[in-house]
Amino acid sequence: RKGWNKEVTETVGLPLLAGITEFFAGDYGKAVQTLTPVMPDVQRLIQGSWAQKDIFQQIHLHSCIRSGTPGDLAIAREVLDQKLVNRKIKNHTPLNERFIKKMMTVHETQG
Numbered sequence: 001r002k003g004w005n006k007e008v009t010e011t012v013g014l015p016l017l018a019g020i021t022e023f024f025a026g027d028y029g030k031a032v033q034t035l036t037p038v039m040p041d042v043q044r045l046i047q048g049s050w051a052q053k054d055i056f057q058q059i060h061l062h063s064c065i066r067s068g069t070p071g072d073l074a075i076a077r078e079v080l081d082q083k084l085v086n087r088k089i090k091n092h093t094p095l096n097e098r099f100i101k102k103m104m105t106v107h108e109t110q111g
Helices: 004-024 028-035 039-045 050-067 070-087 094-110
Strands: none
Touching: 004 028, 004 039, 004 050, 028 050, 028 070, 039 050, 050 070, 050 094, 070 094
């Protein structure tokens, strides 16, 4: 098969499914490794509302936080900071503030 659907399924859909499966299996570090490279394409290529696609980003963020490694926490922070830029807002939403609070709690318990 050829075409847009095949391309999106191969480049985004399959890795997205794998990352979500890893997340629900509790392999958060692996989920971060799988989801991070495809997240920029999720908003661009997957059809649906921003709210529907935001669920994938929330799974990615939860994977980063639950993994708890400094590198994964840095990825989460970068994602949240990029949301400010993309939405042209100065302050994080209440949901994003909760993610940041969780990240800081994880960071403080490690250090």
